[in-house]
Amino acid sequence: MPAKRKGSPRRAWLGVGLRGGMGRGLLALIALGMLPLVLAILYLPPFVHPISTLMLKDLVTFQGYDRQWVSIDDVSPVLVHSVIMSEDGQFCGHRGIDWGELNSVIDDAMAGEATRGASTITMQTVKNLYLWQRPLGTVRKIVELPLAVYLDLVMSKRRIMEIYLNVAEWGPGIYGVEAAAQYHFKRPARELSRRQAALLAVSLPNPIARDPAKPGPGLRRLASVIERRAARAGGYVGCVD
Missing domain, CATH: 1.20.5 (Single alpha-helices involved in coiled-coils or other helix-helix interfaces)
Structure with missing residues (x-):
């Protein structure tokens, strides 16, 4: 054979x-x-001070950044309320994702209409901490959703808000509410006025183009709306008070 x-x-x-x-x-x-x-x-313990992927990029590219971590206890409550009412009014009620808002955005997209953002503060925190920022936005959103649910499951709302306020971008190389308050208004975050808090809150969607210290007419109008909403926030902000 x-x-x-x-x-x-x-x-x-x-x-x-x-x-x-x-x-x-x-x-x-x-x-x-x-x-x-x-x-x-x-990131659960309050003595841990996370950085964002944008901050990491600034470090790697030797650009540097300004960030002064501050406890949520040392932030003016009106700033916290203003951010919630501007960015995610249902923050205290949802479990990481505002499904009602997300479904509305999907319906608008399917109908060919202009869509608005549906990111919750939890989703934005996930994006800032773990994910890329601009390219492949749809893919990023798909990754954001389960991570936002998980973060809301293991972390308190108050801690999520504390981290978000300390990693959010408020200008070129300006991260966190303390650095933003000092940079734009020359005062600590705990001493922000209602108007200053509202201006900082409405600048968050586009902090590079929107200058809270030199607001145009449109930004001033938005700030007035958020200022009124924050004053009547009530139960909407109970999870962080």
């Missing part, structure tokens, strides 16, 4: 190498996916 032809040793080693490479790649992806889950636990 003719002898069986053995496979090429080179091909065998190549197959093993490919399988090994794929396995290592899969493990790397799993580790990358688990990183935000682990970091969320590490």
Whole structure:
């Protein structure tokens, strides 16, 4: 009988190498996916001061940034209320995602109408802490959703708000409410007036283009609306008071 032809040793080693490479790649992806889950636990203690991906970028590119961590207890309550009423009025009521708002945005998109943002403060915190900022926005949103639910599950609303206020961008190289208050109004965050708090809150969607210290007519009108809403916030802000 003719002898069986053995496979090429080179091909065998190549197959093993490919399988090994794929396995290592899969493990790397799993580790990358688990990183935000682990970091969320590490960020629970109040003495831990997380940084955002934008802050990390500024460090890596040697641009530097200004951020002075401040406890939420040392932030003017009117600023906290203004941010909630401007960015996420249902913050105290939802579990990381405002499904009603998100469904409305999806309906508008399906109908071909202009869409508005549906990001909650929890989703924005997730984006700031773990994710990229601008390219591939739709993919990022898909990743944001489960991470926002998880963050809301393991972390208190008050801690989420504290982290958000300390990692949000408020101008080029200006991160966190304390640095923003000092930069724009030359006073600490705990001494912000109602008007200043409202101006800072409405500048958050576009902090590079919107200057709370030099607001145009449109920004002043938005600030007036948020100032009134913050004054009547009541139960909407109970989870952070």
